[in-house]
Amino acid sequence: MYHTIRVAAYEPDPLHGPWREEMRVLRLGEELHTELTRMYAEAEMGSVRPDRLPVRRLNSLLQAMAPGVIATGRNAGTDGRLPWLYAREAVPPEVLAPVIGTWASGMYREEDDTEGADLEERLRSDDPAEAVQLPHWEAESVDLAETVTSAGGTAEPAARLYSLLPEWVAFRLAARTFRTGGTTLHFRVESSGNGARLVSWPPQRYGRRGQTWYYSGCLNITVHTVPFAPRFRVHVSTQVRRWATQLDVRPHQLGGATVLLDAPLPWPGGPDRGHRLMANTLGYDRRLKELAWRHHSPAPLVPELDIVRNYPQPEALFSHPERWINGSGDVAAGIVYHPSIGPHEVGPGLMPQERADLDAWVEEGLRPMLTRVPDLTRVTRSNTPSLLPRSGVGRGPGVRDAQLALQRRAALARALAGRPLEIDVFWQSPETRAALLAELPKLIGFPPGERVVPADDDTWRWRGEGIEIRVRARPAGPLADALPISRERRRPRAVRLAEAVEGRCRLVADRVVPRPDAAGVVITEIADKERFAAVLDSDPKHALRIAWARQGRLSQFVNLPDGTDNGLEHRARWTWLDAFRQLGAISPPAHRVGAGVPGDLQYVALWLVRHTRKGPTRRPVRRLVAVRVRPGNGGPGVIEGWNAERAEWVPYPKLLLLLSQAVEPVAEADTGAPGDGAAARGGLRPAARPGVEQHRQGETERQIRALLFQLRDRPTLLLADAGNLRQCWPGLRNGELDRDMLGFGTEPAQRHTLYGDGLRVVLVRDANAREEVAEWYAHDAKGRVGFAEGVWGTAETESRVFASTASKPHTVAKLPKGLMKLAPTAQGRTAPGKTAWNPGQLEITVLGCLSEKALADSGREGDLPDRPAEWATLTHQLRYHDDYPPLARPLPLHLARLAGEYVLPVAGTKEKGSTSSAP
Structure with a gap:
């Protein structure tokens, strides 16, 4: 260990x-x-x-x-x-x-x-x-360490360092070579919106299936802050960048592919020659009806500066990507691979030993100006909650499966509350239908279902322990067909999509007669979204979700087998587990933290749903979702959601159906998600109307404050994803945080206990698209590296920031930790084809707890203070549920985020459709 x-x-x-x-x-x-x-x-x-x-x-x-x-x-x-x-x-x-x-x-x-x-x-x-x-x-x-320390003790770099320092670091490292296993890699600098990248160039080659596949090592360099840390940080993450050598798509299906152009400087002399790769975007221009350079790409301007050399044209690059990645003269170009353009024989990811070698090379290159942050050590041995025992010696085969099934039955019985469960399965392949019917009784410990005779179609029934389930399986037919989108381009896309949605809703209404006394779930087998890429907005998934919700039915989807799919049983299993989750038939884990956690503690999670005009229904909307989980005393817990319109808690499945009802969209620009770092200050973006953003923030903060006052009746752990919620609650930005304080709007921050004597507030944050949380690997005194799960922190007793790491997936467990992909050994010629995956670090910040100071400020000096490490451990253990792999976020936040799948506003509608018989 x-x-x-x-x-x-x-x-x-x-x-x-x-x-x-x-x-x-x-x-x-x-x-x-x-x-x-x-x-x-x-x-x-x-x-x-x-x-x-x-x-x-x-x-x-x-x-x-x-x-x-x-x-x-x-x-x-x-x-x-x-x-x-x-x-x-x-x-x-x-x-x-x-x-x-x-x-x-x-x-x-x-x-x-x-x-x-x-x-x-x-x-x-x-x-x-x-x-x-x-x-x-x-x-x-220029002071490259220029820092301002916030009132809460968080060091923030000068604004210009978010872009300047990553470039400086990248050029410093690019001046050195990386040697490993007899291979020497040279790196080039690629500028990005959030920092800089190093890309090994020229690419590595991997021969497989009679073809050459190309890939490079890639280092992402970004600048970030950490709550309450006295110095800002530079994060360096590693990955494999793969290059496309054939594109299995038609030109009009190419939405936008990144192209890195390697071109010499057209002027003599000067430093940094040959250190840059120029980033461009290649995509289909629907106005010109041809492939073109898009999104402010500089590539079309380069030939005007250098009339001597031959530069790639979009059509030629699309047709012959391998020719250009090998270069024409001293000009080369590589199309960055994406799964949507076809298969690739090089697997993504690097294993711990290779990442550690790159990390050591970076550390050496950054001395003496930058030093590595201190290593983190375990803060507890209680890494997992009280999970059910594994099957093993003395327990008999299948003991764990039987106990898990018992737990699921209890949760399902509690969620159904005596109502029957009506399930419609609309299938396209007989294999999927058979797998779904076989997996359901296994998960809840029931015998094979009895067929209902007589019946018009394929209907099965299960009864027992207060549960009645009827599954009706029918061919999907036209329900799963692509949406017929009008080609009248003079009308907005959102309106044309809304018309297609309404048409699918009418088709659904003719297929199902809802039962008001039953809980309803529909499982539909549909093709993968890539199969609908030829016609924009033709994927029927969101239209079907809207249509079923109007009939008072929850919905879950399973993809068609791809012909090589040998994991159908596994996918059927997760389809049912996701259906149980939507029904609220889910139990939070019993923690193993200690007496410092109140026995009647409830969990509340907040999640901001934010769609722009590029969203699933082409309508912008913001919606705050709140989910409450009240663990049961030795039994299933209660899962509820907040109905803001009526200011009341409702069962989780009813929340999903309420969220699906059309809401008046907000008019907003397509902006990115602001963050703590470059993204918070970055670029030139279209701005919303003056005062609109402030109004939205104020309204969301008002909802949060009102919600907090509704939770004062019992101890509450409030969970929020800082990367998600700070968009509407700026007080959660790192520079605004202060221990045991909550800030709203322009008002001074107040002690968090004003919103509840037993309130604790925990923020979580993952790497997201901006690399906000650093990569990690475990190591020991003998130089070994690998994986480890648990809760980690510094030696400071009053620390409020911790790291949560989960176990590695079973697919990675078989790969040696020392697998080298950038420099394959003779024994590992196939190493580049392996898929490596590293569990991400979830940063946990205990923002508000009953510390000695918080108790003193509340006039409760005699009470026993909290230990922040215990609340970080509790948050970590909430990532473990049932026999799911560890969740990316604590269970309440997981439920709140997935509820956002039902926020689907439709253009030109207000509360459209038939009345819902919501459970």
């Missing part, structure tokens, strides 16, 4: 002293900014934000083609006085001018605007400084 885990995170070393780097800084300048803004505003009549220059393409072009440029500053498109470029040395005007001119010309060319061409010509003149006043480079000493 490992007793220590190491995280791939680094912080400024306080022993190093001040960390300043001499750089050249360039501002866009008032004259050039004004000129470009005027031209852009005229070309974009009616634009929501004409004061924002679209500089993303220019930034990418400068980073790739201007020697010495390290990073681009944020918001330079809004204010010419802000720092725009950071470089090791000044870029000469004869280099800078053509790049800006080419970008300006490309920005206005589609508008047939001659001003862009004129500006380009002036900037390309013999004396660019006289054409339009080019900005001047300034020398500046």
Whole structure:
């Protein structure tokens, strides 16, 4: 058993002293900014934000083609006085001018605007400084450890470090080679919206099935904060990046693939030559009806700067990706692989030993400015709750399965409360129908069902222990067909999709006669979403969920077998378990924490559902979901959801049906999810109307406060995913956190016990798409590395931040921990084809508990204070339920997040459909 885990995170070393780097800084300048803004505003009549220059393409072009440029500053498109470029040395005007001119010309060319061409010509003149006043480079000493400490004790880096520091780290590491197992890897820098990446280049090769497959090692570098930590951190995560060599899709099915372009600089001299890969997006342009460079890609501008070399055109790259990944002359390009474009024989992921080797290489390269954060050690031996015993010696075969079945029956009987359970199975393959009928009695410990005779179709029944279940199996027929989406492109997509949804709802209404006295679930077998990719919005899954909900029925889906599927029994099992979860027939685990946890504790989880216009029904909406779990005394618990409209708790299945009812969508821009880091400050995004975002936040915070006052009757553990909820509750951002305090809106934070004497508040956070939580691996004093599950923390007794790690999946258990994919050994030639998976770290922050200070502030000095580690352990143990693999989040949060699948607003409808006979 490992007793220590190491995280791939680094912080400024306080022993190093001040960390300043001499750089050249360039501002866009008032004259050039004004000129470009005027031209852009005229070309974009009616634009929501004409004061924002679209500089993303220019930034990418400068980073790739201007020697010495390290990073681009944020918001330079809004204010010419802000720092725009950071470089090791000044870029000469004869280099800078053509790049800006080419970008300006490309920005206005589609508008047939001659001003862009004129500006380009002036900037390309013999004396660019006289054409339009080019900005001047300034020398500046930049503090790469610049930090502001919040009132709660969280160190926050200066805003520019979120983009500048990852680039600096990437270039420092790219100047070194990585040697392992006789293989030498060279890395290139790829800039990303949230940081920087290192990609090994040229790619590695793996021969399999008579074909060559390409892949690279990839390191993601980002800057983040940790609640109450005295220094910010640099996270470095590792992965395998695979390259597409054949695309099993048609051009019109390619929504957007990342393409990295390797092109030499067209100018002589300068530093950092050959260290960059230029990121672009290749996709089908439905307006032009052809493949094109999309999303501000700089690729179409490069040939204008370098007329000598041959650069890939979108159609040629799509048709012959392997030719371009091997290069044409000294130009190469690689399409980043995605599963939607076909199979790949290289497996994703790296095993612990290889990640540890890369991590050691990173640590050596960052000394002495950055040092590794301290290792974490176990804080408890109670890693799992009181799970049912395993079958083994002295217990007889199947003991665990029998006890699990008994537990499920009790939970199902409690959820049904004496009502019969009506289940409709709409199948497309006989194998799926047979697997579903076979797995149901196994899960609840019933004998094979009896067939109902006479019956119009395939109907089976089970009775016993207060449970009555009827399963009616019928062919799906047209129910599972693709939605017929109108091709009238003059009308909004949301409206055309809504019409198709209404048509499927009418079809469903003709197939089922709901029974008001019964709980109802429908299981439908449908094709995988990739099979509907040819026609946008034609996947019927969400339409069927809406349709069944209008009939008062919950819905669950199972995919068609793919011809090589030997896990049908496994998928049928999880289909039923998910159906039980929707019925609320689920029991929270009995914890093994100790007497510090009140016996009548209830769990409440909050989750924000947020769909943009790219959501499942093409309608934007925000909805706060709250789920309450009250563990039973030795029996099944009670699962409920909060009905905000009527201010009452309702059974969980009724909550799902209520969420499915159409709600008035909110008008909002398609913005990303703000976070604690680069994403919180990043980029130029379309903004919502002034005051709209503040109104939404205020309304959500009002709902949360009202909910908290409804929970004051008993001890409560409030669980929230910080990465999800801080979008509408800014007080959960790391820089706003303070121990045992809750902040709402602009009001000063108050002690959390004002919302309940027995309230505890725990925040969780995973890596998400921004790498907010660092990667990890277990290690020991003998140099061995591997996996470990448990709760981990620092040696500080008052620490509030912990790590929760779960067990590895059974598929990884068979792989050696020392498997090397980037440098396969003679004994492991097939190593690149293996799929490696590493359990993620769930960060647990005990924000509010009954600490000594909290008790004193509440006038309860004589009470025994909480131990934060116990509440972190309780949160960790809530990830274990039944015989599921450990959940990504605690069970109450898992239930709240999945409830969001029923939030499906439809365009042009308000409370449409027939009345629901909700359970």
